[in-house]
Amino acid sequence: MTETQGHPHEGAHDHPQLGFWRKYVFSTDHKVIGIQYLVTAMAMAIIGGTLSLLMRLQLGWPHGKFAFLASLMPHAFNNKGEMNPDFYLSLVTMHGTIMVFFLFTAVLTGGFGNFLIPLQIGARDMAFPFLNALSYWIFLCSCIVIFSALLVAGGAPLGGWTAYAPLSALGEAVGPGQGTGMTLWITAIALFTVSGLMGGLNYITTILTMRTKGLSMMRLPLTQWSLLITAILGLLAFPVLLAAAILLVFDRAGGTSFFIPGGIYLGGKVIEHTGGHPLLWQHLFWFFGHPEVYIVILPAMGIASDILSTFCRKPIFSYKMMVYAMVAISGLSFIVWGHHMFVSGMSPFLGSVFTITTLLIAVPSAVKTFNWLGTVWGARIQFTVPALFSIGFVSLFVSGGLSGIFLGTSAVDIQLQDTYFVVAHFHLVMAIAPLFAAYAGLYYWFPKMFGRFMNGTAGKIHFWISFVGVYCVFFPMHILGIGGQMRRIYDPLNYQFLEPQQVLNVFISVSAFVLGAGQILFLVNFFVSIWAGRRVMENNPWKATTLEWETPCPTGHGNFGPELPTVHRWAFDYSVPGAANDFMPQTAPGVPAAAKQH
Amino acid sequence: MAELTQKQRRGGILPPPSDYGGGPRDSGGSFPISKAYLATWILLTAIIMLFAGLSSAYIVLRGLPEWQNITVPRLVWANTLILVASSVAIEFARAAVRKDQFSVVRQWLFVSGILGLSFLAGQIAVWRQLVKAGVYLSTTLHSSFFYVLTGAHALHLAGGICGLVVVLWRAFGNQLTAANHEPLKVWALYWHFMDVVWIYCFLLLLLA
Numbered sequence: 049m050t051e052t053q054g055h056p057h058e059g060a061h062d063h064p065q066l067g068f069w070r071k072y073v074f075s076t077d078h079k080v081i082g083i084q085y086l087v088t089a090m091a092m093a094i095i096g097g098t099l100s101l102l103m104r105l106q107l108g109w110p111h112g113k114f115a116f117l118a119s120l121m122p123h124a125f126n127n128k129g130e131m132n133p134d135f136y137l138s139l140v141t142m143h144g145t146i147m148v149f150f151l152f153t154a155v156l157t158g159g160f161g162n163f164l165i166p167l168q169i170g171a172r173d174m175a176f177p178f179l180n181a182l183s184y185w186i187f188l189c190s191c192i193v194i195f196s197a198l199l200v201a202g203g204a205p206l207g208g209w210t211a212y213a214p215l216s217a218l219g220e221a222v223g224p225g226q227g228t229g230m231t232l233w234i235t236a237i238a239l240f241t242v243s244g245l246m247g248g249l250n251y252i253t254t255i256l257t258m259r260t261k262g263l264s265m266m267r268l269p270l271t272q273w274s275l276l277i278t279a280i281l282g283l284l285a286f287p288v289l290l291a292a293a294i295l296l297v298f299d300r301a302g303g304t305s306f307f308i309p310g311g312i313y314l315g316g317k318v319i320e321h322t323g324g325h326p327l328l329w330q331h332l333f334w335f336f337g338h339p340e341v342y343i344v345i346l347p348a349m350g351i352a353s354d355i356l357s358t359f360c361r362k363p364i365f366s367y368k369m370m371v372y373a374m375v376a377i378s379g380l381s382f383i384v385w386g387h388h389m390f391v392s393g394m395s396p397f398l399g400s401v402f403t404i405t406t407l408l409i410a411v412p413s414a415v416k417t418f419n420w421l422g423t424v425w426g427a428r429i430q431f432t433v434p435a436l437f438s439i440g441f442v443s444l445f446v447s448g449g450l451s452g453i454f455l456g457t458s459a460v461d462i463q464l465q466d467t468y469f470v471v472a473h474f475h476l477v478m479a480i481a482p483l484f485a486a487y488a489g490l491y492y493w494f495p496k497m498f499g500r501f502m503n504g505t506a507g508k509i510h511f512w513i514s515f516v517g518v519y520c521v522f523f524p525m526h527i528l529g530i531g532g533q534m535r536r537i538y539d540p541l542n543y544q545f546l547e548p549q550q551v552l553n554v555f556i557s558v559s560a561f562v563l564g565a566g567q568i569l570f571l572v573n574f575f576v577s578i579w580a581g582r583r584v585m586e587n588n589p590w591k592a593t594t595l596e597w598e599t600p601c602p603t604g605h606g607n608f609g610p611e612l613p614t615v616h617r618w619a620f621d622y623s624v625p626g627a628a629n630d631f632m633p634q635t636a637p638g639v640p641a642a643a644k645q646h
Numbered sequence: 647m648a649e650l651t652q653k654q655r656r657g658g659i660l661p662p663p664s665d666y667g668g669g670p671r672d673s674g675g676s677f678p679i680s681k682a683y684l685a686t687w688i689l690l691t692a693i694i695m696l697f698a699g700l701s702s703a704y705i706v707l708r709g710l711p712e713w714q715n716i717t718v719p720r721l722v723w724a725n726t727l728i729l730v731a732s733s734v735a736i737e738f739a740r741a742a743v744r745k746d747q748f749s750v751v752r753q754w755l756f757v758s759g760i761l762g763l764s765f766l767a768g769q770i771a772v773w774r775q776l777v778k779a780g781v782y783l784s785t786t787l788h789s790s791f792f793y794v795l796t797g798a799h800a801l802h803l804a805g806g807i808c809g810l811v812v813v814l815w816r817a818f819g820n821q822l823t824a825a826n827h828e829p830l831k832v833w834a835l836y837w838h839f840m841d842v843v844w845i846y847c848f849l850l851l852l853l854a
Contacts, residue, residue, distance in 0.1 A: 249692075253684050253688065261672075262672060264672035283691055283695070288696070302784060304783060305784070310712065323786075
């Protein structure tokens with residue numbers, strides 16, 4: 049395979065000129081597909097973010113009258129201009145689904161995975177470029193299907209992103225969105241699963257079989273390790289979700305009773321189903337759902353690690369441990385799903401087992417955090433925008449991770465289950481932290497994608513609004529949760545004991561709107577910079593070591609020149625004693641004199 | 647750049663950089679199996695997880711008091727034999743390809759394809775027999791699983807038939823040689839695997 053990879057005819061300048069459609073739309077070039085994933089996911093983020101702001105509007109000012117919005121969405125508001133509870137629940141469902149699948153999974157593995165894998169391993173493209181393109185187009189279909197759930201009669205599903213049965217299995221009888229909306233939800237998730245499998249198949253094959261000369265596994269940048277482990281996780285977790293979705297479809301359309309227990313009394317009559325088990329859905333869903341959390345966070349860890357090392361001008365602290373920690377986290381992620389179900393009537397003994405396995409994850413997570421701190425320790429940090437977002441990632445990962453120790457302990461979780469404490473925890477650790485890593489990655493690789501820089505000043509303003517904003521939004525939620533505010537609640541003022549806390553809800557909502565406005569700054573910066581940003585005049589503007597910086601900005605078709613690069617060292621040779629520069633690209637031959645002494 | 651002291655360079659606590667070896671031979675090219683073979687194994691892993699998900703649901707629901715077994719038509723035994731026979735035929739094809747006997751390869755591939763299609767036809771016949779006996783998808787949990795598991799397997803096997811068309815195409819172009827018959831190897835792996843999945847489903851549905 050190395051021979052074919054290095055074939056001179058595949059060089060950057062020998063490719064036939066492709067037309068606009070083949071080059072930018074129906075492309076099989078991994079970079080174009082990566083950018084397509086990124087932009088599509090950004091569009092989904094705008095939708096998902098807007099939905100969350102509508103939720104904050106309701107939570108900050110329940111019974112508020114929003115005449116303007118009511119005129120835009122008459123079905124969602126009553127004639128007094130107040131939001132309908134059904135609509136609020138569909139916001140919860142769609143916000144969760146869109147953000148977990150169509151933003152985070154898509155942007156980190158689909159976007160950065162596609163863009164970076166061949167570039168960082170010294171290959172010309174993915175192992176199966178056509179399959180790769182197909183994966184994107186199926187992903188786009190799934191985006192359209194999930195979005196259409198918002199538009200159909202009856203509206204979007206109401207049961208949350210976890211689609212718990214039997215609510216999800218009984219159809220329209222249990223709520224307007226559980227009919228067509230739920231069907232679209234299942235279809236979108238099934239399509240997404242298929243697309244993800246195609247992508248994962250490509251990632252694993254490419255990383256294992258197409259590394260260039262000298263690039264041993266232990267010389268891979270951590271981004272590549274994280275993408276490889278993520279792809280393996282996806283491969284093992286997504287088919288189980290697909291299996292659950294298949295059974296759910298049969299329950300809804302085929303009259304089966306996999307998840308529907310007998311004797312449910314609905315709409316004045318007992319429904320015909322007999323014999324199923326609603327908890328089965330929860331087991332299958334969370335067997336997928338917990339690894340999914342790591343499918344989101346692992347690439348974020350990899351990206352943040354590489355960027356931190358670059359801007360600290362220091363090798364990543366304890367590279368091997370970083371790799372082993374990721375492997376340990378992903379292995380453990382398959383035996384902790386029960387911690388989502390502590391209140392489901394689980395045997396206390398089993399609960400203890402899941403508590404132990406869950407708390408074990410704290411060990412590799414702490415190893416990683418220690419290593420990030422070790423990397424930053426004593427460094428002369430270059431505070432560029434990607435560096436800021438990477439540091440922000442570490443901060444948010446720690447803040448969100450610590451509350452995971454509370455929730456992973458069954459005795460505490462029983463008190464906090466389904467409160468805003470949970471909402472605070474998972475937003476910080478698996479939504480906002482990966483979001484920060486994704487921002488870090490976008491600012492960092494933007495020059496490689498488009499040949500221009502994003503505006504640094506606007507980037508720094510964006511960082512500070514986001515960093516302060518997310519803490520203002522999500523930190524008070526811990527207090528709300530301990531105070532008893534339930535997750536997915538439509539109107540906190542329904543409960544007298546929640547009234548004293550309402551001021552926090554208002555504070556969170558105001559902060560959320562400021563945070564949202566800050567993201568507009570990012571979007572403007574991103575799209576304006578594609579055409580009007582400062583041009584990048586060199587291949588390696590950040591003075592980084594990895595292979596993608598050997599190629600021009602933006603990288604041409606075929607990635608590398610006639611010869612593929614040969615790797616002589618690992619990806620973290622920063623500030624090597626005795627070296628002429630403070631970085632040594634992976635392609636730099638020889639070993640500097642000072643390093644030989646050790 | 648200002649000269650850093652040794653201590654500053656290392657951030658005070660870092661060990662000297664190490665690059666974990668690696669050499670010109672240490673590339674993706676030295677990976678022991680081919681891309682297509684690896685990709686097939688990855689696909690099979692996903693299929694294992696799909697059936698593992700379905701069978702874990704089976705095992706959980708099997709323990710409920712509402713569970714009622716159905717009588718599975720005897721024809722499935724014959725179908726099982728047919729599918730095993732098709733796998734055996736593939737091995738004859740592989741033995742022939744190693745001796746560059748092009749026409750023999752084609753014959754055995756045809757045989758395995760026809761046996762595969764017969765299996766699918768046999769499965770449809772089994773479903774029809776069940777329907778005739780009044781056992782539908784929603785009749786009992788056991789019948790639901792019977793249709794879902796056999797249906798999921800049949801779909802995967804139908805995908806295998808599509809793969810066979812590609813392999814046959816190569817065989818007719820005399821592109822399968824003793825030196826290079828990768829498509830046949832990959833397809834045989836998939837087909838044998840589907841055989842194993844079937845035997846697993848069969849045992850699960852009949853005995854468990």
